[in-house]
Amino acid sequence: MNGPIQARVRSAGRPNPTNSDAWTDADPTPPPTKRPTYPQPSWPAYNAAQTNEKRLFLPLLADLCGTVPEPPRKPGRGRKPVPLKDGLFATVNKTYSGFSSRRFATDLRDAGAAGHVGKVPHYNFVFKLLDDEAVTPVLRDLVTRSSLPPRAVETRFAVDSSGFSTSKFERWFDAKYGVERRRSTWVKTHLCVGVDTHVVVAAEIGDAHDTKMFPGLVGTAADNFPLCEVVADKAYLSNENLELAEDLGARPYIPFKVNSVPGAPGTVWNRLYHQFALNRDEFLRHYHQRSNVESAFSMVKRKFGDSVRSKTPTAMANVLCKLVAHNVVCCIHEAHVRGIPVGFGPKPEPEPEPRILRFPGA
Numbered sequence: 043m044n045g046p047i048q049a050r051v052r053s054a055g056r057p058n059p060t061n062s063d064a065w066t067d068a069d070p071t072p073p074p075t076k077r078p079t080y081p082q083p084s085w086p087a088y089n090a091a092q093t094n095e096k097r098l099f100l101p102l103l104a105d106l107c108g109t110v111p112e113p114p115r116k117p118g119r120g121r122k123p124v125p126l127k128d129g130l131f132a133t134v135n136k137t138y139s140g141f142s143s144r145r146f147a148t149d150l151r152d153a154g155a156a157g158h159v160g161k162v163p164h165y166n167f168v169f170k171l172l173d174d175e176a177v178t179p180v181l182r183d184l185v186t187r188s189s190l191p192p193r194a195v196e197t198r199f200a201v202d203s204s205g206f207s208t209s210k211f212e213r214w215f216d217a218k219y220g221v222e223r224r225r226s227t228w229v230k231t232h233l234c235v236g237v238d239t240h241v242v243v244a245a246e247i248g249d250a251h252d253t254k255m256f257p258g259l260v261g262t263a264a265d266n267f268p269l270c271e272v273v274a275d276k277a278y279l280s281n282e283n284l285e286l287a288e289d290l291g292a293r294p295y296i297p298f299k300v301n302s303v304p305g306a307p308g309t310v311w312n313r314l315y316h317q318f319a320l321n322r323d324e325f326l327r328h329y330h331q332r333s334n335v336e337s338a339f340s341m342v343k344r345k346f347g348d349s350v351r352s353k354t355p356t357a358m359a360n361v362l363c364k365l366v367a368h369n370v371v372c373c374i375h376e377a378h379v380r381g382i383p384v385g386f387g388p389k390p391e392p393e394p395e396p397r398i399l400r401f402p403g404a
Contacts, residue, residue, distance in 0.1 A: 084379060091378035098374050099138065099367075104158040106188055106370065106386035107131045110180060128159040129171045130184070136168055137346055137363040143168050172357040181362035182245060186262060188369035189241040191384045192376050196236040197270035199243065199263050199292075200335035201278060203232045203252055206361050207349040229350055229358045233365075234259035235338040236267075237331045241372045242338065243267060247359045252277040257286055264290040271295060273332045281311045295328045342368045 107127040115123065135153065136146045143165040154162035171177055205228035213224045232255040234244040244262035246255050256278045263269060269292035274283075279296050287294035288310055298318050305311035318325050346364040350357075377384045 087378045088375075091375045094378075095371060095374050099370055100135065100153060100156070100158050102370050102374070102384065102386060103134055103138075103367075104131055104153075106184065106366075107134070109187065109386060110184070113176075124161055124163045124167055126180070128161050129163055129167060130177075130180070131159050132163055133168050133171050133360075134184075134363045134366050138367040140347065169357075172352060172360045172363075173354050175356050178247075178356070178359055178362070181360055181366065185242055185245045185362055185365045185369065186266060188366055188373070188386065189236070189243045190266060191373045191386075192236065192239045192241055192380075192382050193267055195238055195376075195380065195382065196241070196243070197268050198237040198331060199234050199260070199267070199269065199272050200237055200332045201232070201234050201256060201259055201272065201274040202332065202335040202339070203230055203255070203277075204339045205230050206343075206358075208358060209349075209351065209353070229361050231361060231365075232259060233335060233338065234263050235335040237271075237273070237334045239372055239376050240334060240338045240341060241369050242365045245362060245365050247361065253280050253283065256280075256283045260287060260290060260292070264292075271328060271331070273329055273335075275332060281305070281309070284310050284314055293328075295325060295331075297325070297329060338368075345371070 107130040110127050110130060112126055131153070132150055135149065136143065139146055139149055141149070146168075147165045150159070150162055150165070153159050208227045208229060212227055213222060215221075216223050229247065230249050232246040232248070232252065233242050235242055243266065244259040246258055248255070252274075256274065260269075260272055260283075269287075269290050271294075272287045272292045273295045276297050276299055279299060279302075284294050284296065294314070298315055302315065304315050342364050346367060350361050352358050352360070373382070373384045376382045
């Protein structure tokens, strides 16, 4: 190889201003794309929310727990039980503090002195309450009720699931390979989260497939919020879920799978399938909102821990205490940033109008 061919091979890919015959890259390497950032809308409001969070958390939590009706007392003689609202306050406040029950006893006595609880329970009462199956639906209702203050601004929601690790392990013998295997157990949590405020509007605990959890989560959100958009990943894709979202007045943004095919003409599946295939950029612009449910899981795990220390299945399911504390914190943040009024107590009854007596002919 001699002459101009050899010179071109040596100069391939390298610019040579002195040689017009030198080969150059047809497609130069593009500059690195700058990662988008999302700054705080107002740093003074954010700082005020963070510095006043703990001071506002206790009275708001007391108001929230005060909305729970007391269960009927069992007939018979005996010691008067601890009110359920005081037990719920102690349990959620302990989760917020991150202390063990014995070290949390000091904070609980301070809450009693401040009037947040009527009767200060023993620290062992927290364990007893968490291991009560009747408390799980109450906590699930508290999660929904604690998300209601930002109802005026939330119209878009994202659905996803994640797991909280436990200290328990499953062991079994694998007969095929002749070895003993083990794995840690997880508490699978399904959430429906508001895109703008990250409040958890609905939560379910269970190992069921994500597709089966979608109707309950979205249905609970529709009972308390106006639905405009619902975003979820491929695990929630089904014809029933797409039709349910549209029946509730929301536009579903759930990506179709690689093996998905068009449906019958006139069906919701067929229409959304073609919109997904023909307007992919527009779909992805809305689907990007699903990252907010990942942010909500990250907020809960970073602040209140990514594991549960309970041992029994019932107490593990009551990981819902983390979600209640998370919602109260989000409401405090929104009260400072957006000016949303926050309050969980019962609405005051309007004063009756004064009765005016008029004389005949007046």
